[in-house]
Amino acid sequence: MNIQTRLDPEILEAAKKAADAEGVTLSEYLRKLLRDDVEARNPAKRDAGEEGDQDSRIR
Numbered sequence: 864m865n866i867q868t869r870l871d872p873e874i875l876e877a878a879k880k881a882a883d884a885e886g887v888t889l890s891e892y893l894r895k896l897l898r899d900d901v902e903a904r905n906p907a908k909r910d911a912g913e914e915g916d917q918d919s920r921i922r
Contacts, residue, residue, distance in 0.1 A: 870878070882892035 878892060879889055882889045885892060887895070
């Protein structure tokens with residue numbers, strides 16, 4: 864699934880720099896932020912996902 868969104872130029876540049884600092888693409892950096900946020904809000908889902916789903920990446 865592809866999603867398009869708009870970011871303020873300052874936020875976009877900061878995100879690009881953060882992704883670069885982590886050695887990942889901007890897309891992967893944003894996926895990680897979203898995954899971490901969703902997992903933090905749904906701890907039961909995270910625990911179940913660790914046992915059953917080896918590939919829990921948001922795509």
